[in-house]
Amino acid sequence: MENQEMELNVAETQEENAFSGYDDIAEKEREEQARQAQIEADKLLPPDPEAILEVRHLKKHFVLKKTMMGKPISTLKAVDDVSFKIKPGETLGIVGESGCGKTTMGRAILKLHQPTAGQIFFEGEDIAGYTPKQMRALRTKMQIVFQDPYSSLPPRSTVGDILAEPVRVHNIVPPEKVKDYVLGIMDQCGLRDYYYERYPHEFSGGQRQRICIARALAVAPKFVVCDEPVSALDVSIQAQIINLLKKIQQERQLTYLFISHDLSVVKYISDKIGVMYLGSMVEFGPKEKIFDNPLHPYTNALFSAVPNPNPDEKTDRILLKGDIPSPANPPMGCKFHTRCPKAMEICKHIVPEYKEMEEGHFVACHCYSENSKG
Numbered sequence: 543m544e545n546q547e548m549e550l551n552v553a554e555t556q557e558e559n560a561f562s563g564y565d566d567i568a569e570k571e572r573e574e575q576a577r578q579a580q581i582e583a584d585k586l587l588p589p590d591p592e593a594i595l596e597v598r599h600l601k602k603h604f605v606l607k608k609t610m611m612g613k614p615i616s617t618l619k620a621v622d623d624v625s626f627k628i629k630p631g632e633t634l635g636i637v638g639e640s641g642c643g644k645t646t647m648g649r650a651i652l653k654l655h656q657p658t659a660g661q662i663f664f665e666g667e668d669i670a671g672y673t674p675k676q677m678r679a680l681r682t683k684m685q686i687v688f689q690d691p692y693s694s695l696p697p698r699s700t701v702g703d704i705l706a707e708p709v710r711v712h713n714i715v716p717p718e719k720v721k722d723y724v725l726g727i728m729d730q731c732g733l734r735d736y737y738y739e740r741y742p743h744e745f746s747g748g749q750r751q752r753i754c755i756a757r758a759l760a761v762a763p764k765f766v767v768c769d770e771p772v773s774a775l776d777v778s779i780q781a782q783i784i785n786l787l788k789k790i791q792q793e794r795q796l797t798y799l800f801i802s803h804d805l806s807v808v809k810y811i812s813d814k815i816g817v818m819y820l821g822s823m824v825e826f827g828p829k830e831k832i833f834d835n836p837l838h839p840y841t842n843a844l845f846s847a848v849p850n851p852n853p854d855e856k857t858d859r860i861l862l863k864g865d866i867p868s869p870a871n872p873p874m875g876c877k878f879h880t881r882c883p884k885a886m887e888i889c890k891h892i893v894p895e896y897k898e899m900e901e902g903h904f905v906a907c908h909c910y911s912e913n914s915k916g
């Protein structure tokens with residue numbers, strides 16, 4: 543019975559393909575070959591000396607099911623071939639619906655998840671293959687602030703101990719200077735010095751997030767992944783924490799990868815913006831270009847949902863059809879085609895090229911490719 547159904551499905555797909563003029567199986571093979579050739583060619587390029595972080599063809603796939611012999615049967619492509627660069631002192635905002643791979647990408651860059659493939663150049667060194675021991679030395683330079691300040695602090699340590707520990711472990715200052723150093727960081731983060739002896743449970747969410755930020759800063763990093771750092775906080779507190787992150791960035795020349803689903807926050811803090819959908823970067827560019835001239839239909843739909851502060855300017859909200867598909871079984875061709883208001887026949891079969899449309903502004907959509915069959 544099952545076999546019969548499968549045969550029918552195969553026959554139907556073949557019929558559909560014959561009708562559409564696309565051979566999906568051949569197309570998939572051709573795409574994979576072209577992608578591999580591009581990855582191999584890019585591997586030979588030196589890292590951009592102007593970028594503090596350059597990510598090339600980063601992939602993080604989770605194996606959901608294996609055979610008895612350990613061969614993967616089902617894989618979830620949480621991050622699937624993402625490339626971008628960040629210059630020192632810049633903030634790259636990453637946006638996209640929940641489940642599109644933002645956290646996994648941030649963690650893979652810091653190697654809290656071992657990447658499946660790709661290159662991660664940090665200050666010109668490819669750290670993708672670094673061992674945990676090699677990464678330990680880099681931990682002082684690369685830090686993360688998590689979304690939930692309630693679960694990310696150890697409940698039985700005082701604020702002083704939480705902040706002093708990484709300073710001691712990484713020998714940031716001589717042992718006799720640790721306390722003064724920590725008090726200095728606390729002051730920079732708006733934490734009073736008598737908090738040093740207090741415990742995390744004595745503080746509100748906003749204060750706890752300040753402690754988390756202070757902990758990240760304690761090792762004097764250059765690059766910080768901020769993963770939805772204000773989403774768990776009261777709206778009234780969010781602006782304070784965002785302003786604190788901005789102030790610290792200016793004082794310390796930090797580079798941020800700022801993940802958020804809140805576009806107004808991202809607009810405020812970012813220099814560049816990357817829009818992700820189902821593990822892929824669909825649009826990337828300077829903030830002004832992305833906000834003033836969004837090219838990808840997904841970016842357009844996301845931005846149309848942001849309330850316009852100017853009541854004279856009317857924005858038509860674009861409602862997306864259906865739910866976000868599972869990244870374990872993404873649609874063929876353009877992964878957005880099942881929800882895209884502009885989808886064409888080609889979109890169902892061929893992955894759109896990720897193209898630079900104007901300087902530094904990239905988009906992956908057939909609306910902007912010459913060979914669109916319509």
Ligand SMILES: Nc1ncnc2c1ncn2[C@@H]1O[C@H](COP(=O)(O)OP(=O)(O)O)[C@@H](O)[C@H]1O
Nearest residue numbers: 604618620639640641642643644645646647869
């Ligand atoms: N450890 C894991 N094992 C299997 N799947 C995972 C794991 N972590 C995340 N995922 C899946 O990867 C996808 C992307 O998740 P995530 O990076 O958390 O998205 P976002 O941060 O954009 O909400 C989701 O479908 C999620 O269920």
Ligand code: SF4
Nearest residue numbers: 876879882889907908
């Ligand atoms: S490639 Fe097609 S489906 Fe994908 S975003 Fe562009 S128009 Fe929409």
Ligand SMILES: [Mg+2]
Nearest residue numbers: 644645646770
């Ligand atoms: Mg997340």
